[in-house]
Amino acid sequence: MKVYISVDVEGVAGIVDQAQGSLPGIDYARGRRLMTQEAAAAVRGALAAGASDVWVSDSHGANGMRNILIEDLPEDCWLISGDTRPLGQVEGLDGTFAALALVGYHTRHGLSGVLDHTISGRVVYELTLNGRPVGEVGLNAAVAGHLGVPVVLVSGDHKLAGEVAELLPWTERITVKEAIGRHASRAMHPHRACQAIEEGVRRALGRLGEMRPFEIGKPVVADLTFKYTTMADAAARLSGAERVRDLTIRLAAPDAVALYPQIMAAIDLGSLSMAAPMRLGATAAPGA
Amino acid sequence: MKVYIATDMEGIAGIVDRAQISPPGVDFERGRRLLTEEANAAVRGALAAGATEVVVSGGHGGNGMRNIIDERLHPAAWLVSGDTRRSMMDGLDASFDAAVLVGFHTRHGRSGVLDHTITARDIYEVRVAGRPVGEIGLNGLAAGAQGVPVVLVSGDDRLSAETQEWFPWAVPVVVKYAIGRHAARCMHPARAQALIERGTADALQRLDRMRPLRTPAPVAVEVQFKRTAHADEAERAPGAQRQDDTTVRTSAVDVATALRFVQTCIKLGATAQNAPMR
Numbered sequence: 001m002k003v004y005i006s007v008d009v010e011g012v013a014g015i016v017d018q019a020q021g022s023l024p025g026i027d028y029a030r031g032r033r034l035m036t037q038e039a040a041a042a043v044r045g046a047l048a049a050g051a052s053d054v055w056v057s058d059s060h061g062a063n064g065m066r067n068i069l070i071e072d073l074p075e076d077c078w079l080i081s082g083d084t085r086p087l088g089q090v091e092g093l094d095g096t097f098a099a100l101a102l103v104g105y106h107t108r109h110g111l112s113g114v115l116d117h118t119i120s121g122r123v124v125y126e127l128t129l130n131g132r133p134v135g136e137v138g139l140n141a142a143v144a145g146h147l148g149v150p151v152v153l154v155s156g157d158h159k160l161a162g163e164v165a166e167l168l169p170w171t172e173r174i175t176v177k178e179a180i181g182r183h184a185s186r187a188m189h190p191h192r193a194c195q196a197i198e199e200g201v202r203r204a205l206g207r208l209g210e211m212r213p214f215e216i217g218k219p220v221v222a223d224l225t226f227k228y229t230t231m232a233d234a235a236a237r238l239s240g241a242e243r244v245r246d247l248t249i250r251l252a253a254p255d256a257v258a259l260y261p262q263i264m265a266a267i268d269l270g271s272l273s274m275a276a277p278m279r280l281g282a283t284a285a286p287g288a
Numbered sequence: 289m290k291v292y293i294a295t296d297m298e299g300i301a302g303i304v305d306r307a308q309i310s311p312p313g314v315d316f317e318r319g320r321r322l323l324t325e326e327a328n329a330a331v332r333g334a335l336a337a338g339a340t341e342v343v344v345s346g347g348h349g350g351n352g353m354r355n356i357i358d359e360r361l362h363p364a365a366w367l368v369s370g371d372t373r374r375s376m377m378d379g380l381d382a383s384f385d386a387a388v389l390v391g392f393h394t395r396h397g398r399s400g401v402l403d404h405t406i407t408a409r410d411i412y413e414v415r416v417a418g419r420p421v422g423e424i425g426l427n428g429l430a431a432g433a434q435g436v437p438v439v440l441v442s443g444d445d446r447l448s449a450e451t452q453e454w455f456p457w458a459v460p461v462v463v464k465y466a467i468g469r470h471a472a473r474c475m476h477p478a479r480a481q482a483l484i485e486r487g488t489a490d491a492l493q494r495l496d497r498m499r500p501l502r503t504p505a506p507v508a509v510e511v512q513f514k515r516t517a518h519a520d521e522a523e524r525a526p527g528a529q530r531q532d533d534t535t536v537r538t539s540a541v542d543v544a545t546a547l548r549f550v551q552t553c554i555k556l557g558a559t560a561q562n563a564p565m566r
Contacts, residue, residue, distance in 0.1 A: 023314060055473065063307070063314065063315075064304075064305050064307065064470065065471070066304060066305055066307070066308070066315065069318070070301070070302040070474060070476060070477060071302070071318070071321075071322070071476075071477050071478075073476060074476075075476045075478045075479055076476070077476065078473050078474065078475060078476075079302070079473070079474045079476070080467070080471070080472070080473045080474075081302070081304050081471065081472060081474055082304030082305060082401075082467065082468070082470045082471030082472055083470055083471055084467065084468030084469060084470045084471045085467050085468065085471045086467075091467060091471070092467070092473060
C-alpha cells in the first residue's frame, strides 16, 4: 500500500501566525520542528496501517518548500522537497497510491480559520472549480480524485473540519486547535496532536473501503479571482486565460491534473505584478 | 589500499537548494552535517573493504571549501580542506587505488538538482576532446591521469545517467530523484548513508573490474562561457585561443595540463564580474 502525506504548516498545533511559518519569523525554527513532528506522526500511522511506501511532501511555500527536517522523519519514507514542482503540494501523486492524507492544512481564503488563504494570501481572493469555491484541500482533492486517489485524512483547525465535512464527508478529520481568529487559537499540546494524527491516519487507512475519490467533473473550469486588478491584468496574459470579470480570469482544462499547473502559473504571474515598485502605493504587501 | 573520497554537496540526500549549501543560507549548518555524514558513510565502507589510508576532500566551493565538519568526520580519515587549491582532488596521486565521488551533480544544462559545471554563474559548457563534461567527468579525468579509477558516484537519478556515460564500471548510488533544479524526492539520510557505505565496500571489492579514465594526448579543451565578457578575460590564459564569441580553447599536452587550463580560464573569466562599475 502506497500512501502520500502532504504537509502544510498553518494547521499544525501551536501555529497561529506567519512569524512561526516563514523566515525571518522569530519562531520559524520552532514552527518547522512542530511541522516535522506532525509529518512524522502521520508516517508512523501509515506504517502501522501496513503502508509499504510512504511519500511525504513538504507543501508549505515558505523557504522554497524546504521546511521539513528530513533527518527527523522516520527512516522509512521519502521526502519531496524544494519548489519547482508541476503538481505542487501533491507532486508525484499517481494512481498507484491508495490514499492521500493532508496534514497541517487550513481553510480557504475568506473562511474564518487560522491563517486562512488559498495558495497565496497576498494574491488570491477566491478560486472556484466548476463553480464550487475550493481552497487547497479542495484543489488537491480534485487532483487526487482525477487520479483515483481518495483523501483519507485532513488535519487542522475546527473551521477546516467544517470545510472538509462539506466537501469530503467520508474523510477522517483531526482537529488540533480551535480557531479564535485568523491569528489566534486554543491549541492542543503538540504531543497530543501528533498522537491524534498518528491514530487518525491508521484508523483512516483501516476504512479505505469507505473512502471515495473526490469528483469535480470533466472538463474543469477554474475561475480565479484576484485581490487587485493589476494581478488579473498580469495573469490574463497566460495563454488560454479568459478575462471574465475585472478581478477574475477563467482557465479550462480536460481535468484537474492538467489544470493545476495553469492555476499556479496564473497566480505566479499575478504575484509578479506586485513586484513592480510604486504600483500599489503601499509600503507593505497587503494581506498576509 | 589507499582510497580518495572526493565530496561535493549538491548531490547529498536532503539538499535541493543553494540556501542549504552556502552561508548565509538558513540551512547551511544542516547541509554540512548531512554532507559530513555521507562522507563518513563512504569512509566506513572503505575501511570495511580493507582500506589502510582514507583521504576525504571537501570539494564544494561554498564557504571556501570548508564545509565538512572536521570534528564530526570519521577519525580514521584525513581531510583536505580550504580553497587555494587546483582541484577537488588535491593530493590524489598514483599511490591511490580508487576514487569515490560522493554528493555530486549533473553538468550545467542537464536537468538535475543544482546542475552546474564548476561555477553556475559563468560556465555554459566545458568540452574535453569534443565531449561535454561536468564535474564527475573532470574529476574522473584527473584521477585517470594518475591511473586511479572512479569506483562509485553518488547523487540524484539524473547523475546516474551521466555516471553511466563516463564510468560504466562504477557503482551509481541514487539518493534522490530530481523533480526540477530546486526540487527532489529525497531518500532519508540514514538510508542514503547505508547505501553509500555498502556501495563503497562493494565497489572496492571489485577493483579488478574498475578502469582509470584515459584520454589520448594532445587533449583539445574548450571552455564556453555564458557571457562574452567572461571569454574576453579568459582569453588571456596561457595557450588560449578564442574559438568564438563565448568560447576559448587550447590543445593541451596532457590531461593534467588540460584541467589546469580549465581552472585558469574559469578564474580569469570570473574577474569579469569583479571589475567595478560594471
